[in-house]
Amino acid sequence: MKTKAFLFFAACEIIAMNHSIAQQSKYSWDNLPVIEKPEFKKDTFNIINYGAKDDGVTLNTISINKAIMTCSEKGGGVVLIPSGMWMTGPIVLKSNVNLHISRSALLQFTDDKTQYHLVEGNFEGHRAVRNESPISGTDLENIAITGNGIIDGHGEVWRAMGKDRVTEEEWEQLTKTGVVSSDGKTWYPSESYAKGAKEVAQTNYTEGKTIEDYLPIKDFFRPNLLVLSGCKHVLLENVTFENSPAWCLHTLQCEHLTFDNVKVRNKENAQNGDGMDIESCAYVKVENCTLNCGDDGICIKSGKDEEGRKRGMPSMYIVIKNNVVYHAHGGFVIGSEMSGGAHDIFVSGCNFIGTANGLRFKTVRGRGGIVENIFIRNINMRAISGDAITFDMYYFTQKPKIEQRGRKIELPVADITTPQFRKFYIQNIICDGATRGILLRGLPEMPINDIHIDNATIISKEGVEIAEAHNISLKNITLHCLKTPALIHIENSSNIHFDNLITRPLPKTLFNIDGDRTKNIVLIHPPKLEKRISNRFSYGAKQTALTIVQ
Template structure:
């Protein structure tokens, strides 16, 4: 899955780009800016030979953009070549533009020594690093408190060289949480498009505490066994649109989050108004996921026209006792799933806790979830909908869903508990909890 697959994926993205004009798109959420000022990374001494470390060049170029402001901002052009660099920060009013054949590659960690990699404080909505207590390694490319930033180009590549980080994670030698490949914090008006992201140390694209974010026409690649290489994770962010992209990775393709247990509850910033369209991919985990860290709340989510192959779980909504927060007003429709362990999973017993300070009586609310027009082939188990005792999931609507597979006589197609909702035209027929007359009106209206 390398050179040949990449060519196929580029053709796939190109086809999406040419055909998307007739579709509903993210256009208009973040207006495109014409950068009157254009500079090249080679103007600052960068050499794309795959050997020279170009950290000084990237930092000098971005310093110039930040301190010598030009009308409309500045485009930083990265020509064809392989540009090794340590991590760097972006600034406002800039476009990072990767030409065809351009690769920005993270300098390889030498001898698995990460002591030189700078640390950041834990996210306040998490209280600690996601993997380890304390701080976390700063992301490879970071925009913190920026606005009007574009990462785009001609399907150039940002390569995190994550295998060294993955090995340290497997060997449990990492003292802190691994870095993301690209992260935006406290930022707005962000566009990420027409770029290939590969081999991220941890999550690939992580907008956190952001608003007005568009991710489109991207390809995200990582080996299926790469740990926690989530594709795109909107986190306590609003007005986010993800569309026309391909993701094949080692964890959830797209996961919507909003903080972890008591820290997420205290921070109190939800993820809201999230749109996901025309995304295709493959992973041993979930295609579209919400949670399990959702303590700040998740609401107003639309995911449609999704194609999933060789999946762990097609659609996964996940939470746990002690989370607090809510997941509500979610609509997922027009999904095709081929070969999955489970088609649909909505569960209240998923995910760990940051520490022992969480309150087990702080229960999440899951309500007004609609899934419709979903077709699956080669599905081992159609679905599971299990709420939480004393906090049942309510207004769960399943409509026009067909999940086909070879079910043995011992297989229970659907497992349900602590849930109220209804089902219309679902095959195989779900459990009795989902055909209650109490909520049938809600499902009829949604369908």
């Protein structure tokens, strides 16, 4: 046990760490970024007046695009999709146009893939060949998609499917068409897709090739349902977007972007079925939205590897509040394509129900980019199958076991390709059910730094894992962990402060501390223990690395 003086100085250090975050952020909870909405003339352009028919069969591509073009050329207004089922091919938005989908309208995109041309686009942070998106817009100002209707991307005709992701009856129905892989585990919608899947290394856009060179594998390049690139003053409001071929809503390098009461509905087994991918955008608000996704829910990105670093456009000044995410790989996510960085992001009042992870931050060596000044509070989670809170710098790679490390392995040196997660402030978290409560897994050459979690109650099978991290503060944390012999595992980390830790039931081991680089682990106001709880020290960790202050 240490003196009260030690306790005082430890508390001062934590306060100073928290203060440094507030000082370095341009905004705060009391001074949130202001996002401007577009404004439109009241003139209305009904697509029926341009020859559109609501029989669910007639292809209305020309009629809808003509109405949009005419509206824009006349100074803007509302293009009305009235009651009915409207079949169409790709729609291209224009400036000053509000595409309004009536409550009883279904805008159904065709399953005829010949209607979608191959174009140069962007996917997963790289310049890429893609099929034309069902809805797109580039370098526009004052645009919106509003109304309470439905936009359906007919994604089932584009996506491959694993046998392990459907029932036997569904698999039998799928395999009546398309192509099954040689191992019998994957269904492809066409020969063109199957050929593309075998030539995956050739699918990114390559200098010297033309679009025509990719035509034999055209079907492999699934479009995102909505892509807006380089647009300013954008509003997506009330509409339901569903059944996307790949990502659902992809906004790239946009400014003053608002998602309000948007619904995203993708099947749980939808390949790359992300909800919102907000990439290199500034001044963004996402509020009152409901998502059910096949991949990540609300996801912040900023380009991948060298391309993202050269673009150098972080996602920044973003407010995300009062949203619900049901099935998704992560409720709120940053990464893994975050090479341009991200900062000044505020997330509050969200519910994550049945997601694989709750708060998910992921990257890997080679990305580069700095993610910092991320403020999160008042998050409720239930039935999380993975981690309630996860920071992982080994995304899609294998972290070496501690016994495999040491002098025999030369660790990388940090450089421009080394990603950074730092200055996160997370408070008021409740999670009823997860496999693991908290994971913080950094790199030896770049530890996760300055992470502050305050007021969290987590019910999970496993507790907390911290590896390669520095300056971590966990205050007022209650852990109900049912199946873990060691509640908290710490590996090669330093300046880790716990204040007022509560645990039920009592674990056999409170701390499992590994690594000769682990030091200054401080537990202030430890849980009241009814019996002696052991702490374990392995792989060079010393008992002096841990200080307990009553």
